[in-house]
Every structure is written in structure tokens, then in C-alpha cells.
Amino acid sequence: MKRVYNFSPGPSVLPLPVLERAAAEMTDANGAGQSVMEMSHRSKDFKPIIEGAEALLRELMGIPPNYRVLFLQGGASLQFSMIPLNLASGEQAGPEAPGKKAVYIETGIWAKKAAAEAAKFVDVSVPASSKDRAYTYIPAAPAPEPGDAYYHITLNNTIVGTKWAGLPDTGPVPLAADISSCILSEPLEVAKFGVLYAGAQKNLGPAGLTVVIIREDLIGHAPSWVPALLRYDIHAGEGSMYNTPPCYGIYIMGLVLEWLKNLGGLPAITRLNQEKAGLFYRYLEQSRLFRSPVEKSCRSLMNIPFVCTEADPARREELETRFVKEAAAQGLVNLAGHRLVGGMRASIYNAMPIEGVRALIQFMEQFEKTNGK
Amino acid sequence: MKRVYNFSPGPSVLPLPVLERAAAEMTDANGAGQSVMEMSHRSKDFKPIIEGAEALLRELMGIPPNYRVLFLQGGASLQFSMIPLNLASGEQAGPEAPGKKAVYIETGIWAKKAAAEAAKFVDVSVPASSKDRAYTYIPAAPAPEPGDAYYHITLNNTIVGTKWAGLPDTGPVPLAADISSCILSEPLEVAKFGVLYAGAQKNLGPAGLTVVIIREDLIGHAPSWVPALLRYDIHAGEGSMYNTPPCYGIYIMGLVLEWLKNLGGLPAITRLNQEKAGLFYRYLEQSRLFRSPVEKSCRSLMNIPFVCTEADPARREELETRFVKEAAAQGLVNLAGHRLVGGMRASIYNAMPIEGVRALIQFMEQFEKTNGK
Numbered sequence: 001m002k003r004v005y006n007f008s009p010g011p012s013v014l015p016l017p018v019l020e021r022a023a024a025e026m027t028d029a030n031g032a033g034q035s036v037m038e039m040s041h042r043s044k045d046f047k048p049i050i051e052g053a054e055a056l057l058r059e060l061m062g063i064p065p066n067y068r069v070l071f072l073q074g075g076a077s078l079q080f081s082m083i084p085l086n087l088a089s090g091e092q093a094g095p096e097a098p099g100k101k102a103v104y105i106e107t108g109i110w111a112k113k114a115a116a117e118a119a120k121f122v123d124v125s126v127p128a129s130s131k132d133r134a135y136t137y138i139p140a141a142p143a144p145e146p147g148d149a150y151y152h153i154t155l156n157n158t159i160v161g162t163k164w165a166g167l168p169d170t171g172p173v174p175l176a177a178d179i180s181s182c183i184l185s186e187p188l189e190v191a192k193f194g195v196l197y198a199g200a201q202k203n204l205g206p207a208g209l210t211v212v213i214i215r216e217d218l219i220g221h222a223p224s225w226v227p228a229l230l231r232y233d234i235h236a237g238e239g240s241m242y243n244t245p246p247c248y249g250i251y252i253m254g255l256v257l258e259w260l261k262n263l264g265g266l267p268a269i270t271r272l273n274q275e276k277a278g279l280f281y282r283y284l285e286q287s288r289l290f291r292s293p294v295e296k297s298c299r300s301l302m303n304i305p306f307v308c309t310e311a312d313p314a315r316r317e318e319l320e321t322r323f324v325k326e327a328a329a330q331g332l333v334n335l336a337g338h339r340l341v342g343g344m345r346a347s348i349y350n351a352m353p354i355e356g357v358r359a360l361i362q363f364m365e366q367f368e369k370t371n372g373k
Numbered sequence: 374m375k376r377v378y379n380f381s382p383g384p385s386v387l388p389l390p391v392l393e394r395a396a397a398e399m400t401d402a403n404g405a406g407q408s409v410m411e412m413s414h415r416s417k418d419f420k421p422i423i424e425g426a427e428a429l430l431r432e433l434m435g436i437p438p439n440y441r442v443l444f445l446q447g448g449a450s451l452q453f454s455m456i457p458l459n460l461a462s463g464e465q466a467g468p469e470a471p472g473k474k475a476v477y478i479e480t481g482i483w484a485k486k487a488a489a490e491a492a493k494f495v496d497v498s499v500p501a502s503s504k505d506r507a508y509t510y511i512p513a514a515p516a517p518e519p520g521d522a523y524y525h526i527t528l529n530n531t532i533v534g535t536k537w538a539g540l541p542d543t544g545p546v547p548l549a550a551d552i553s554s555c556i557l558s559e560p561l562e563v564a565k566f567g568v569l570y571a572g573a574q575k576n577l578g579p580a581g582l583t584v585v586i587i588r589e590d591l592i593g594h595a596p597s598w599v600p601a602l603l604r605y606d607i608h609a610g611e612g613s614m615y616n617t618p619p620c621y622g623i624y625i626m627g628l629v630l631e632w633l634k635n636l637g638g639l640p641a642i643t644r645l646n647q648e649k650a651g652l653f654y655r656y657l658e659q660s661r662l663f664r665s666p667v668e669k670s671c672r673s674l675m676n677i678p679f680v681c682t683e684a685d686p687a688r689r690e691e692l693e694t695r696f697v698k699e700a701a702a703q704g705l706v707n708l709a710g711h712r713l714v715g716g717m718r719a720s721i722y723n724a725m726p727i728e729g730v731r732a733l734i735q736f737m738e739q740f741e742k743t744n745g746k
Contacts, residue, residue: 004406008413011620016400019408023399027392033377033704035392037579037625040381040707073446073581074602077616081600113601120598201617206410208446208581208619225493227454227603228486229447243450244574246581246619247384252410331406334413 005356008334009158009303009347011201018255036251041244053254060257060265063190063213070212071240071250076180079197080117083176086222086232088149089121100149101125108135108157109340110178122149135160137295141168150174150194156182159338161305162298167192174218181302184260185350186270194218200249203350205256209249269350276348276357277301283361289368307343320344323367332360378729381707382531382676382720384574391628409624414617426627433630433638436563436586443585444613444623449553452570453490456549459595459605461522462494473522474498481508481530482713483551508533510668514541523547523567529555532711534678535671540565547591554675557633558723559643567591573622576723578629582622642723649721649730650674656734662741680716693717696740705733
């Protein structure tokens with residue numbers, strides 16, 4: 001079959017040259033006579049792979065030297081627990097032994113889940129939420145109080161398609177951010193954050209790898225009872241090799257980063273992402289059948305939800321279901337919105353070619369014509 | 374380069390036909406027009422992959438219907454924490470709030486690490502250890518006390534090359550076992566265990582996937598403060614999809630299981646493993662330069678440590694270092710022993726062809742001749 005245009009929110013499209021190279025190296029990578037999947041993580045064959053991936057990530061993101069880069073497992077969801085456990089929890093866990101206070105801004109379902117997991121270990125404060133309008137905007141972010149342990153935001157909200165246009169000023173309180181669905185999509189001033197984390201399965205590589213970028217002074221504060229696998233100090237001390245890391249994911253991420261560097265790095269991908277998202281939002285603006293539910297000032301470059309303008313709910317649902325099905329038949333796949341919000345969503349990560357966005361718009365124009373608006 | 378014979382303890386050799394198929398399907402798997410790495414974990418394309426892998430594992434291992442199979446992340450090391458957290462910990466964690474009592478038999482470095490992690494949450498009892506003779510045997514296992522929460526063993530000890538020849542009788546106390554380095558190497562009566570767990574990177578697939586097989590009645594006992602990602606009830610309730618699972622690892626495991634089934638399943642691989650290990654142990658028995666440090670009654674089928682018989686420590690170390698180096702030059706790689714024990718080790722997992730074992734023996738005979746014994 002011909003390659004599809006895959007608009008999945010994650011796991012998601014990867015650059016074709018990366019896949020082709022992975023295929024070519026599958027039984028013998030870098031002349032080692034073995035697959036990267038077979039390499040001992042402590043071997044001389046794997047060392048340049050993990051070190052090269054970290055060096056490229058540091059270069060592309062401009063990560064300052066006082067930040068550590070960790071390659072972990074468990075997805076962003078495990079970071080929901082690791083951040084409070086490492087930055088703010090007390091010598092006892094459980095409902096009667098809360099840690100310090102931490103701020104969470106509620107901008108969607110993942111932000112809410114992050115706060116819920118943190119509440120198991122710290123005193124969570126949620127001073128702002130956009131729940132009142134189904135998370136379709138980013139609320140004003142109040143300043144933290146001086147003693148707060150950290151301040152957590154979800155920089156890009158995969159499900160609802162919003163992103164923070166600017167960063168909250170948290171002063172000396174460390175800013176922690178989930179950047180799973182926007183890492184390397186446009187420039188980010190790493191030095192403004194205490195901790196950044198991202199599941200790889202959107203802009204970096206396959207599922208099963210999580211990247212954590214953390215300022216050194218925030219490492220080493222976990223109480224003694226925290227499991228070894230959940231401690232930043234252990235992972236940092238062992239160079240992400242306390243136990244076997246997800247080696248193949250790290251290798252694929254390295255190939256993706258090489259692809260991105262050859263493309264021109266962040267400046268080039270930012271232009272391309274703006275062009276892709278711009279095309280799509282402009283199309284939605286003038287469409288009579290489709291519209292974006294998201295406030296203009298905080299629309300995501302990566303995840304673009306859209307709905308049919310049809311007022312009758314039953315007819316709208318029928319239209320939307322048919323749209324997703326007919327699009328898939330044309331090789332435009334995974335366009336259904338998240339099961340919790342419905343509608344449609346096009347995730348157009350770094351690896352989605354502009355031709356894919358054009359093909360989607362063309363199909364939508366056709367669908368609009370056929371469905372009489 | 375020609376494929377090497379890779380004796381790594383993990384990540385380790387995979388069947389060549391599996392790698393070749395993965396390469397062929399890299400840009401378009403099962404006619405989906407996308408790589409398995411790109412598939413949404415909730416898509417119709419991925420569903421048969423994860424369901425097929427579980428069905429094959431159940432069939433090959435004979436897993437009874439009252440056991441759940443979970444595909445998790447974090448390696449066996451995260452299970453060191455998840456087992457006490459889910460089976461025996463109390464409503465508070467920390468040094469002053471222990472949970473129930475659990476038994477750990479200390480048969481090596483991994484068994485010791487498992488006990489150390491558990492001690493953060495439960496009252497750990499270690500009634501038997503083989504530390505007195507550098508873990509080169511499996512100690513007699515005392516019966517648990519009736520109220521013990523569980524009884525933990527490491528069925529095959531990767532570093533020291535021992536395995537339990539029989540299972541301890543734990544009565545109604547659930548037996549928990551780390552089977553990372555022996556899963557699917559020979560038959561195992563699953564019904565005798567409460568929980569089995571294995572990192573995939575030895576006999577199943579790439580690093581980053583962990584398989585847990587757990588009796589249903591042991592699920593659902595974690596206290597409320599345990600992180601979502603560390604709860605068996607959450608993972609079981611969501612079919613291992615509470616968050617994005619390590620999809621590509623699950624796919625590769627499915628291919629490995631298919632390969633194993635086509636080979637004749639457990640009866641066939643057991644014969645082959647006995648033949649491979651038999652050849653190697655018989656060679657060691659008659660060698661004047663090499664010997665096995667492990668007690669005969671409990672030698673592993675998968676991991677075979679060996680040392681030089683040379684009495685002078687400096688000369689022995691020189692010989693062993695040269696052996697590992699010269700073997701590598703002949704395409705026999707990763708033969709160094711674990712950094713904590715030294716010497717050499719040949720890990721001969723399911724995917725190591727018997728030709729690899731023969732080539733190693735041949736090289737050892739040659740080395741023995743040249744090095745004058």
C-alpha cells in the first residue's frame with residue numbers, strides 16, 4: 001500500500017528517510033554486525049548512539065550546560081508523579097502526609113491528570129483553569145507565592161489544540177512543563193524552565209521513551225522512600241543507565257534529530273510548521289462547514305481540532321463520522337477527535353509533510369462541496 | 374559486516390527472520406501504509422498487534438485464564454517497586470510506616486536489589502542467601518509464615534548463572550518471580566505463581582517493554598497514594614493502555630513469539646536450549662583452561678559464566694581480558710562477565726543459534742591450545 005498521511009496525535013508520523021534508514025540498518029547497524037535492538041546498552045556500539053542523541057538534542061534545543069538530559073520510560077504520565085516526588089514530597093507519602101505546595105494551571109485533560117497525580121504527594125493549588133469554556137483557551141496565569149515548590153503548565157494541549165503564547169513569570173519558583181506535543185516544533189528558552197518533559201511518540205520517535213530536561217539544582221531532593229526508578233538523582237548519576245534504557249527508541253530519536261538538523265534545525269522547522277498550520281487555520285477561517293473551536297490567540301501549531309458548523313447535533317455527528325471515514329478511505333488517517341471531546345483533529349507534527357496538509361485541505365473542500373454548504 | 378554471534382546478557386540477540394521482517398515492514402506494516410512505530414495505539418491497525426502478542430504469549434506459556442497479562446514499561450527494576458506497592462504496602466509510605474511482611478531469597482545482585490526496593494514499603498525478611506559463596510548456588514528455601522504477603526525469588530540469575538531447579542513450596546502465600554532471563558526458555562507452571570515478570574530485552578524483544586503475568590485476585594490492593602502508572606489495577610483495567618504502551622516493542626515481541634511457535638514452541642526450544650547449554654557445560658567440564666564457577670545442580674540454561682583456571686590473579690586477569698578481546702575480533706562479542714563479578718559469560722538465549730555455541734567452543738579450544746595448558 002502507498003504510505004498514508006497519518007494525522008494521529010501520537011504515536012504519529014515519522015520522517016520517511018528515518019524509517020528507511022532504520023530498515024536498512026536493521027540487521028547490521030554502523031557495521032556492528034547486529035541490530036541496535038540487540039546491542040548491549042553498555043557496549044562500545046551503543047555508546048555513540050546515546051551520546052550522539054543527547055548531543056544533538058542539546059544542540060537543537062540550545063540546552064544550557066547546567067541542565068541534565070535524561071532518557072527514561074513511563075511516558076509523560078510517569079513524570080506526573082516523578083516531578084512532585086523529586087521536587088516537593090515529604091518524608092512520608094499518603095493522604096495524611098502532604099509535601100510542599102505546588103501550582104498547577106488546568107488547561108486540559110492532561111494538565112488535570114498531572115495535578116491529580118501530584119496531589120498524592122504535594123499540596124496542589126490550581127489558581128487558574130479554562131474548564132469553563134471546555135479548555136478552548138489559555139487562562140491568565142497568576143504569580144506563584146514565594147514558597148511554592150514549583151509551577152506546572154502543559155505548554156501545548158494535545159487534545160484541545162491550545163498552546164501557551166507566552167510563559168508565566170514565576171520568578172524564583174521553578175517552572176515545570178509538559179512539552180510532549182510541541183518539543184522541537186519552535187524555539188523554547190530552556191533556561192526559563194526548571195523541568196521540561198516529553199513523551200517521544202509525537203515529535204521525537206517511538207512510544208516508550210521519555211525525555212526529561214532538568215536544571216541540576218533540582219536534582220537530589222527526593223525523600224529516601226522514593227523508588228529508585230522514580231528518582232532523578234539515580235538516573236542522572238547513572239547517565240540514564242541505572243537499568244536498561246529504551247535503546248531502540250533512543251536510536252530512532254537520534255535519527256529524527258539528525259533529519260531535523262539537516263533540514264535546518266529549529267529555524268527551518270518553525271517556518272515550515274507556521275506555514276502548515278497557517279494554511280490549515282486560514283482554510284478553517286473561510287470554511288462554511290468546518291470551524292476551529294479554539295480561541296485565536298492560543299492556537300496550537302501541532303494539534304488542530306475542528307468541528308462541523310452544523311447546528312443539529314445528530315446531523316453534525318453523522319457528518320463528522322462520515323468525514324473521518326471518507327478521509328481514511330483517501331489515505332488521510334486518524335482524523336477523529338479525542339474520544340473525550342469528539343469532533344475532528346489534525347495533528348501535524350514536524351514529520352507531517354506540507355503535502356499532507358494540502359491533501360487534507362483539498363479533501364475538506366471537496367467534502368464541503370458534496371455536503372452542500 | 375557479517376552478523377556477529379552476540380553473547381550479550383541483554384539487550385541480546387534476536388532471531389534474524391524477525392529482524393528481516395521488521396525491516397521489510399518498516400515503512401508499511403500489514404498494508405496500513407505506515408510503520409508500527411507510527412500507529413496510534415488505539416487504532417484498528419495496532420489492535421491486532423497487541424492482542425495477537427498477548428494471545429501467542431498465553432498459548433506458548435500456557436497462561437491460565439485467571440491470570441492477566443500486562444505490557445508495561447520500566448524494566449524488571451520497576452517491578453521491584455510495583456510488587457510491594459501493589460501486594461503489600463500500607464496507607465502510608467516511608468521508613469516509619471512499613472507494610473506487611475514479604476520474603477525475599479537472596480540469590481544474586483538483582484535479587485538483592487529487588488529486596489532493597491521492597492524494603493521501602495514492606496517489612497522484608499531474607500531467610501536464605503547464597504552470598505556466602507558468591508551466589509554460585511541456590512540456597513534451600515524455608516517455608517513462609519502464613520501471614521506473609523508474598524515470597525519473591527529470581528528464577529534465573531543473569532549475572533551469576535544460576536537457576537532454581539525446583540520451586541519452593543509457599544502454600545497459600547503467593548510466589549513472585551523475576552523471570553527476565555529465562556522466560557520461554559523451558560516450561561514453567563504459571564499456576565504455581567502469583568506474579569511473574571520479565572524485562573523483554575533477553576528472550577522477548579527490545580528493551581523498554583516489561584511483561585507482567587499476575588493472578589487476578591492479587592490486583593486491586595494498592596493503597597490510594599500509589600501513582601497511577603505503578604498500579605496493576607489501572608493497567609489491567611485499561612488493557613495496558615492507560616497511557617501509550619511501548620508499541621514497537623510489543624510488535625517485535627509478537628514477531629519473536631511467532632518465530633518461536635513456528636519453531637515448535639516450548640518443547641522444541643527446550644530441547645535446543647538443553648543441547649546448546651549441554652555442549653557448552655560439557656566443554657567446560659573437560660577444559661584445563663576454563664571452568665564454570667557454578668554448582669552443577671543449579672546451572673542456568675541461559676547465562677553461563679566461566680573463568681580461567683590460572684591460579685595467579687594477575688596472569689588470570691590478563692588471560693581473560695585477552696580472551697574477550699580476541700573472541701570479539703572473531704565475531705564472538707559481549708563475552709565479558711558482569712562488571713561486578715569479572716571473568717567471562719556467554720548468554721545463550723533462545724535466539725542464539727547452536728552454530729554460535731559451536732563457534733565459541735571452537736574458539737575456546739583454539740585459545741586453550743595457544744595458551745599452553
